[in-house]
Amino acid sequence: MKILTVVGARPQFIKAAPVSRAIRKQADEILVHTGQHYDKSMSDVFFSELHIPVPDYHLHVGSKSHGAQTGEMLSRIEEVILKEKPDCLLVYGDTNSTLAGALAASKLHVPVAHVEAGLRSFNKRMPEEINRILTDHVSEWLFCPTQTAVNHLATEGIRRGVHLVGDVMMDAVQYNSRLANEKSGILKELNIKTGEYILITLHRAENTDDPARLSQIISALNELPLPAVLPLHPRTKGKMAQMGLAITNPNVKLIEPVGYLDMLQLEVNAKKILTDSGGVQKEAFFAKVPCITMRDETEWTETVELGANLLVGADQSKILDAVDNFTVDFTRMKDVFGDGRASEKITDQLLKDLG
Structure with a gap:
């Protein structure tokens, strides 16, 4: 099984680290860094610190307007998908990298897995809100960090492929503290x-x-x-x-x-x-x-x-x-973000469904 993971911004490097460790124990992962965070202090240091493998593809898209940045990512990610032919594409959170990866994959009929699905601020002036809503609506797997996120998806009519796994950020914090x-x-x-x-x-x-x-x-x-x-x-x-x-x-x-x-x-x-x-x-x-x-x-x-x-x-x-x-x-305080095993649950579900 081959999973193509798209990241591009600092929070995604943190989330991807524990999930990548879990995936690579059981499957092949191709890592694509869009270059959305292009400053060395905002990007490269995270890969070395968190023991994330060097990206297989670095797209070097950099800072642009939302439309130009997302459009260039969409085109470049599409090229990678056509070359690598992954079984699924994995995205995180709510950045332009997330949306570009999800759109490129869905148009090529590659199933999308969205980690941190179901989050809503209910403020559509935020570009992140648009990104997360659109990504959720084209995803095959929606990995939710909380029951609130599950409820948001249900309100929008999304019930198929929804999995409450907990928060991968908890996995990362526990591992790195x-x-x-x-x-x-x-x-x-x-x-x-x-x-x-x-x-x-x-x-x-x-x-x-x-x-x-x-x-x-x-x-x-x-x-x-x-x-x-x-x-x-x-x-x-x-x-x-x-x-x-x-x-x-x-x-x-x-x-x-x-x-x-x-x-x-x-x-x-x-x-x-x-x-x-x-x-x-x-x-x-x-x-x-x-x-x-x-x-x-x-x-x-x-x-x-x-x-x-x-x-x-x-x-x-x-x-x-x-x-x-x-x-x-x-x-x-109540424990509402899971048990620190979200990464394993995500990997196990993908392996089960993809065979």
Whole structure:
């Protein structure tokens, strides 16, 4: 059996690592990297750190408008599919790489497996929402991380091929936490102490592409009273420069993007996490660190319902109030993201169905 896996962005490298390990024990995998994240610090380091095999194909698509980027990926992935003739194509999450891979395969009658299916923000202004909806509707296998995701698919009339497997991010965190403790020296390098800093991530297009929202967020960061660390995404850095915005608060330490093991260490040891990332919201939950999400909605509604995650939008006053006052009792949390064996369940289901 041959599985063709398409990845292209940082969160997908993390998700693909445990699944690829499981697949390669029992089947052949061809790995395609679209190059959606083209910066070395955002891409190559993840492959070496997470022991992901070198991609069989690197498409080097890079940064473009949504239409141009997705179109070029679609054409290039189609060429790979025609050459490799896989039994199925596996995609992750909600990026342009995900959509391009799913469309290319479905038009060539290659069945699609979607890991992290069924997530919904119900905000179709987000390109990620469009990507995930379209991918779900052309997929043969829909591997859901939570019961909420299963319910969303059922509401849309999708019941065939739906499998509740748990969250592959939990697999990744469990596998890599020990490695991070052994190998990461990021706290010492940055001269920060456990539980005494806020970790910030900021990259979502709904924030960075909207001058009003980005201005509110930067204003809030410039008033943070506690030490903070912000690994600055290249795209965010560019947007800030374009809009004439800057971090002037001496409490906020700007650093280059970090590898996954360093990021895990920063998350686990933070006092609070301030983010607009979907993956970081979950990792904060796994790390038992209060999460403040700078969005108006989230796909990970379970974290909000359980009281571990607070949505503050791009409102300066709400952000600062949450930094000061939001607390979480993690001793009362339910386990809603599975048992850490999602990768094995995905692989076993594909092997069973493909024979």
